[in-house]
Amino acid sequence: xxxxxxxxxxxxxxxxxxxxxxxxxxxxxxxxxxxxxxxxxxxxxxxxxxxxxxxxxxxxxxxxxxxxxxxxxxxxxxxxxxxxxxxxxxxxxxxxxxxxxxxxxxxxxxxxxxx
Amino acid sequence: xxxxxxxxxxxxxxxxxxxxxxxxxxxxxxxxxxxxxxxxxxxxxxxxxxxxxxxxxxxxxxxxxxxxxxxxxxxxxxxxxxxxxxxxxxxxxxxxxxxxxxxxxxxxxxxxxxxxxxxxxxxxxxxxxxxxxxxxxxxxxxxxxxxxxxxxxxxxxxxxxxxxxxxxxxxxxxxxxxxxxxxxxxxxxxxxxxxxxxxxxxxxxxxxxxxxxxxxxxxxxxxxxxxxxxxxxxxxxxxxxxxxxxxxxxxxxxxxxxxxxxxxxxxxxxxxxxxxxxxxxxxxxxxxxxxxxxxxxxxxxxxxxxxxxxxxxxxxxxxxxxxxxxxxxxxxxxxxxxxxxxxxxxxxxxxxxxxxxxxxxxxxxxxxxxxxxxxxxxxxxxxxxxxxxxxxxxxxxxxxxxxxxxxxxxxxxxxxxxxxxxxxxxxxxxxxxxxxxxxxxxxxxxxxxxxxxxxxxxxxxxxxxxxxxxxxxxxxxxxxxxxxxxxxxxxxxxxxxxxxxxxxxxxxx
Numbered sequence: 001x002x003x004x005x006x007x008x009x010x011x012x013x014x015x016x017x018x019x020x021x022x023x024x025x026x027x028x029x030x031x032x033x034x035x036x037x038x039x040x041x042x043x044x045x046x047x048x049x050x051x052x053x054x055x056x057x058x059x060x061x062x063x064x065x066x067x068x069x070x071x072x073x074x075x076x077x078x079x080x081x082x083x084x085x086x087x088x089x090x091x092x093x094x095x096x097x098x099x100x101x102x103x104x105x106x107x108x109x110x111x112x113x114x115x
Numbered sequence: 116x117x118x119x120x121x122x123x124x125x126x127x128x129x130x131x132x133x134x135x136x137x138x139x140x141x142x143x144x145x146x147x148x149x150x151x152x153x154x155x156x157x158x159x160x161x162x163x164x165x166x167x168x169x170x171x172x173x174x175x176x177x178x179x180x181x182x183x184x185x186x187x188x189x190x191x192x193x194x195x196x197x198x199x200x201x202x203x204x205x206x207x208x209x210x211x212x213x214x215x216x217x218x219x220x221x222x223x224x225x226x227x228x229x230x231x232x233x234x235x236x237x238x239x240x241x242x243x244x245x246x247x248x249x250x251x252x253x254x255x256x257x258x259x260x261x262x263x264x265x266x267x268x269x270x271x272x273x274x275x276x277x278x279x280x281x282x283x284x285x286x287x288x289x290x291x292x293x294x295x296x297x298x299x300x301x302x303x304x305x306x307x308x309x310x311x312x313x314x315x316x317x318x319x320x321x322x323x324x325x326x327x328x329x330x331x332x333x334x335x336x337x338x339x340x341x342x343x344x345x346x347x348x349x350x351x352x353x354x355x356x357x358x359x360x361x362x363x364x365x366x367x368x369x370x371x372x373x374x375x376x377x378x379x380x381x382x383x384x385x386x387x388x389x390x391x392x393x394x395x396x397x398x399x400x401x402x403x404x405x406x407x408x409x410x411x412x413x414x415x416x417x418x419x420x421x422x423x424x425x426x427x428x429x430x431x432x433x434x435x436x437x438x439x440x441x442x443x444x445x446x447x448x449x450x451x452x453x454x455x456x457x458x459x460x461x462x463x464x465x466x467x468x469x470x471x472x473x474x475x476x477x478x479x480x481x482x483x484x485x486x487x488x489x490x491x492x493x494x495x496x497x498x499x500x501x502x503x504x505x506x507x508x509x510x511x512x513x514x515x516x517x518x519x520x521x522x523x524x525x526x527x528x529x530x531x532x533x534x535x536x537x538x539x540x541x542x543x544x545x546x547x548x549x550x551x552x553x554x555x556x557x558x559x560x561x562x563x564x565x566x567x568x569x570x571x572x573x574x575x576x577x578x579x580x581x582x583x584x585x586x587x588x589x590x591x592x593x594x595x596x597x598x599x600x601x602x603x604x605x606x607x608x609x610x611x612x613x614x615x616x617x618x619x620x621x622x623x624x
Contacts, residue, residue, distance in 0.1 A: 015613075015622075015624065017609070017612040017613035017615075017616045017617075018608075018609055018612040020612070020616050021612035021615055021616055022612075026616065029619070030615075030619065033619065037204055037205070040204060041200075041201075041204055041205065044197065044200050044204075045357075048193070048197045048353070048357060049350065049353065051193065051353075052190065052346075052349045052350050052353045053346075053350065055186075055339035055340065055349075056339075056340075056343075056346035056349050056350065057346055059338075061339070062338045062339075066320055067320035067321075067323060067324060068320065068323040068324045068327055068337060069319070069320060069323050070337060070338065072186060072337075072338065072339055073186070073323075073337070076186070076189055076193055077395070079193050079196070079197060080193075080196060080391050080394070080395060083196055083197060083199065083200055083387060083391060084387070084388065084391060086200055086204075087199075087200075087203065087383075087384050087387050087388075090203060090204065090380075091380065091381075091384055094377075094380055098377060101619065101620040101621060101622075102620075104616075104620055105620055105622050109622055
């Protein structure tokens, strides 16, 4: 469903956001989002900082894997692969978030959320 | 100067002017001027984000850094790329859902406080000015080398061009110049990388083996630690890169040029793929330059290594490829400074003039006029500053811009969206602490003070040991926001409920 544009909507129709925010559906939505985004964020930050930390405090990544290509390079390229993988996972997941958000707007704001 | 260089150079100028002409006809409202009316599609905006990001510093700087420093040069590529995950997962969607034209708009969706808007605009303007001077001085030096013209003429050419784009075409022109340049730049990168790889029969391992003997670093070239041998310094730099991107005003502004959070998200995806491929290719450019141009020749052309990519193009593709890459580098510089002018102008005209001085009582037409004056003002100011900064070592300005973005902008963005108790005083203190500590620490750092004559701005011993103080200033930005909040009794859970619902669902009244 297309959202009404700003100009079409009268500012007089105040939405009771506190009621929406405290609804079980919205709380569940926030929890779903948190459960997905927090671990993913921690993961990519750890994965990222492991590279400079391990190259700064050790030389074990300097061992060759294939010819003259060392683990440091493999790890570096793995950062790119990780970025693309997380992007793809996020897009998949985000479309289900969009549906949840749309349902909340329908259920609590368009119908019953107005004070 | 080679006639092919001149023809390609003029072709690029002409193309961007045609774009500006058509954009100017479509620019009628303030929304058109600041955000292209929010009318860009996901992939268009994605390419424009990539264009904003792949500045001359990325294109020429990283290729040179890899050619000269091997693995350590690649650190930049990784930091710049991973930064997009911060943007995608934490910043892009709430920003699009809450804001209108600027970062201050987004923060003010929660506070309605002129002081908050003021400090947010101040940090935007500071970042834009520093970043712009660094880009313009670099651009001047580069164009001087490429086209063999005096520095001041080079700066004036870039300055006048960027002013024309923004003044007449606003965000529509800036975006399309950015998109055009991103496509040209990617084409150039792919062509060079393909030729380099072809020379090794597409055997990447053979290229690694060859590069081991190509430079004075020998086998160490392939190992980390040639340039960044200080662990804390390296980690601090990586922190500034990964968090700073998510706070750069001209990047943030790109999330207002699409119609909703969904499109914002899809544009980040396009940008991440484009930028990722680009940064992987910097490896072939860097190695290629080390092998086919050689360290001493790269250094002789420019001590910072900025000429590595154009020189490589000349070595493997002759005059035509050299001319093409030079023209692309020129387009890159123009597009990025235009984006910067626009984000600076929006902070001046929309935040300071429109919302603080005029308190929002300003007509659509007045807004556009104010925005044009502000764009002109920002352009003239930065051209003048850059003309005066020719002999200054401006490398520290870039690290400063990233550092302020990471320390002053990111904490307040995250707190606004995710912290219930956050309040006006917290917002002000978070920006002030981040901005202040970044400014103070950089001014005491080795990039401003060096015992060696000419290596930095002043001769002397640095008081603060890190070139890039993000490791200290980012926590201070967060701490400032925390303390400012808890020491003030003010809170507004009702307003936060609104912000939370709107940021997460994209609902707009």
